[in-house]
Amino acid sequence: MKASVEKKIIFGFLASVATLLGISLLSYKTIESSITAQSWVIHTHEVIAALEQGRANLTDAETAQRAFLLTGDERFFLDSSNAQSNVNGWLATLHQLTSDNPDQQKQLEELQPLVAQRLAYLDDRMELRRQKGLQAAADAVATREGSDLSSQIRQRLDEMRVTENQLLQTRRETQRADATIAEAWVGCGAVAACVLGLIAFLTARRDLKLRARAELDLQENRARLQSILDNMPAVIYLKDLEGRYLFVNRQFLKIDGLSNEQVIGKTIFDLTSREHAEKAQAQHQKVLTTKSIVEVEETTVCPDGPHAYLAVKFPICDAMGKLIGTGGISSDITERKANEEERKRLTDELQRHAAQLELSNKELEAFSYSVSHDLRAPLRHIDGFVQLLDKNASSSLDERSRRFLDIIADSSHRMGALIDDLLVFSRMGRSEMRRARVESDALIHEVVDSLHSDLEGRNIEWKIAKLPQVQADASMLRQVWANLIGNAVKYSRPRDPARIEIGCNENGEEFVFFVRDNGVGFDMQYVHKLFGVFQRLHRTEEFEGTGIGLANVQRIVLRHHGRVWAEGALNEGSAFFFAIPKQTIETKN
């Protein structure tokens, strides 16, 4: 870009010089030729004048001769001789003047003998006068030989004069034409100079405008940059190679309460403690020698206490890549550091809690295991030996004792069922989820089939809608359906016919499944107790159960990121709902 501008300038200059030089040369040439033509015109005038002079000289010689002839006065003889020598001189001059013109030279050569003869006649007549007197001379003159010659000479001179006049005409025209061309070239030169001058002026003016504009832009950019740098929360500075401040932003000045004048041109040694300054200077040197970025965390004591800064120090190069100094940007990270520490503290605490939780989970697992294995063994023994006793000694026992044995057996069964349900409940909270696409329809038919022993002798009107597929743990979801449908069957036992409806509604991002029955229902004021462990709204004699089923339902649905709730009215039936997200939420559990 720059090179091309320079090229343009050089090219323009050379073109202008060449144009003006060319025009000057042409002007010079035409003026010169015009001057030459002029000199030819002058020359022709000289020739014409010479021709006239010749005629006059001849006339002088003749006049003097006539005077001598008449008077015989020797003075006239002398005059005539002088005039004759003038005529001869004139002939030589004329010969010299017409040396450029062969035609005239030829004429002159023809003229010369005539003139010589004429002069000879003059001398001859004068000699006659002197020797034989006036009469003899007059007789000789009367032959008219002399005057004929004279006429011939004058005629020749006229012809030469005509030739010269024609030449004069031609040469004048040539000179005029040359002069016109010369004028034209000079005019061209003037116009070209004007045009080039105008171009130079316009170009210069445009450049000046652009430069002014660029300068304005630069100032604007600088102001913009300054305001950005000033309003940044970071401390920013630029230093030269020796560590003298070239620029600092407002934040820099604010920390120490200094003014720009107090900082620019100074080094860090002028501004802070020696110890701190030496550290900073060492970093400055490191940036210069490594030519790379140096990051340091620094602590600065401010009026409101110590502040932590993260300083990034970097080398600055000029446009040619030469190192000219360093710059630094320090961000106040006091708050971030505090946050980090707080977060670390919280994380540690969380980890401690997690560890504790894991520990108690392990304990719980061990407990469950022990319950599963050790608690069931004595129960089994109670039941086993009661049965054996009943078998061996029933005949020797009275009715009451046998009833006691029944109660013992029944109690052990109930406790066994409680332990089993509790274990299932505990397992549902701990076991890993295996999500997959689950066909709800198939699941429900499986569950209904498994209830066949409870359905014997029952009159139930089933109304089962078509149900969607869901992403869930199949065995857990089966547990949910088994509990809800089992409850519906159980609590509708007094009804004939019992009606059980199973369906699903879509609600935005979730499927809402429900099981509705026309059974004994419940009082809505106890609805909050439905999903609690060991919470029951009926006595065992009315409806058997351990009070864990719905707690299990809730636990499973929550693990699927869903919701459960129930609606009901005493003696009018109840409806249980659970909602499961359509999209799987990917989590560990």
Next chain:
Amino acid sequence: MAPLKRILLAEDNERDVELTLAALDEHNLANEVTVARDGAEALDYLYARGKFTGHANGLPVVVLLDLKMPKVDGLEVLRQMRSDDTLRHVPVVMVTSSREEQDLVRSYQLGVNAYVVKPVDFQKFVDSVKQLGVFWAVINEPPPGAVKRA
């Protein structure tokens, strides 16, 4: 001559032993049972060593193993049996109170043939044990080396 004992019952709890034997007795299988009171005894019997040195009963048609026993537990007995060439094919049934998934998984990983949870209900327990005894000692064809009922 002592009758052939073709079922090995490894069970530490004597009441469970008694109930199990009572259950098997209902099908006249009690006499065919040898009882080991822990895992170590069970292994002694299988290798005919310790207090079982020189017994001439050969390999049992089935081993009923309790999971939790002193000294050597059921899983360890199973592991040793499955890594022994002669005992590898002897059928093993876990008979236990535990329904814990980890126990189930471990057992099947080690190559158990069946896993039975002892029901609390005695009648169900009797049924289970009876079925086990009948299936393994009567119906099932044991691997070569085990003694088949005449």
